[in-house]
Amino acid sequence: MRTSSRAPVQSKAVRAGFITYDSGPDRLVREAQRVRHWMRDLAADACAPDPEQLADDLLLVLNGVYVTATVLGPQGPSQRTGELARRLIWTACDEPGRP
Template sequence: MTDVLQKSSKDDQPAPRRAGDKVLDAAETLFYAQGIRAVGVEEIVNVAGVGKPSLYRAFGSKEELIVAVLQRQEAGFWRRLEESVAACPNDPRAQLIHFFRGTAERSRLGGYRGCAHSNAAVEYPEEGLVRGEALGFKTRQRERFTQMARDMGAADPQGLADELLLLLEGVYVARQIHGPSGPAQRVGHAAETLIAARLGG
């Protein structure tokens, strides 16, 4: 009985975090707060508490690490969108309005610097791995919004999707310029007004 209890206690212990996970966490925080090009590998490993070999074993290069960070950020975006979908079943119009209202709320958070992919695309104007990852996400985002606009019966689904994406990109920039109480807070209302105009009421 004692052996069973000892084994259970040992099994219940949390597994030690992998060095790669520590590097990814540190890079995500640093890139978002300071910008990607401003952060060097040395700073990342120092914050992660690991050596450089651990970073290169897990990711191969700084560019591959950036891509991994962007993929994690993309997963977060889809998770938030799906939460809005689940909150408003079978109503794509309400789903998008819910999502934009949530975006306004997120923009009030301290340290909010908009979209990691938009920031990366600005920092990496040249073709390459990082820009390709950022633009790939933006393409998938545009396709999803277009499908949702189509599902709500918009006469021009692509046009409505593009206008909604302009609102979203505007939030990312406006929050960084005007702060948490600036124009970004009106994006939920703006999205609702835009959709109503496009759908005729």
């Protein structure tokens, strides 16, 4: 997939290969796994009852925002990414019965 000229600023992750396979799919997989493990560790530190699930959810949001910002520009729906991520985190970490 080629990046659009509509998005004036690309994040480091987009340039690193989340959007294109220029560096090869193996690098893309390794980087996605690294980011997922980092998010899982953060979720565990936040006492999320299911850090794996929260990491997966946040990774979907992260990858979705890269594509959305590239296609529709930074002023499109991607500007609400922080709000969406906060809702996911609050929901995951504020479940009833949690210590």
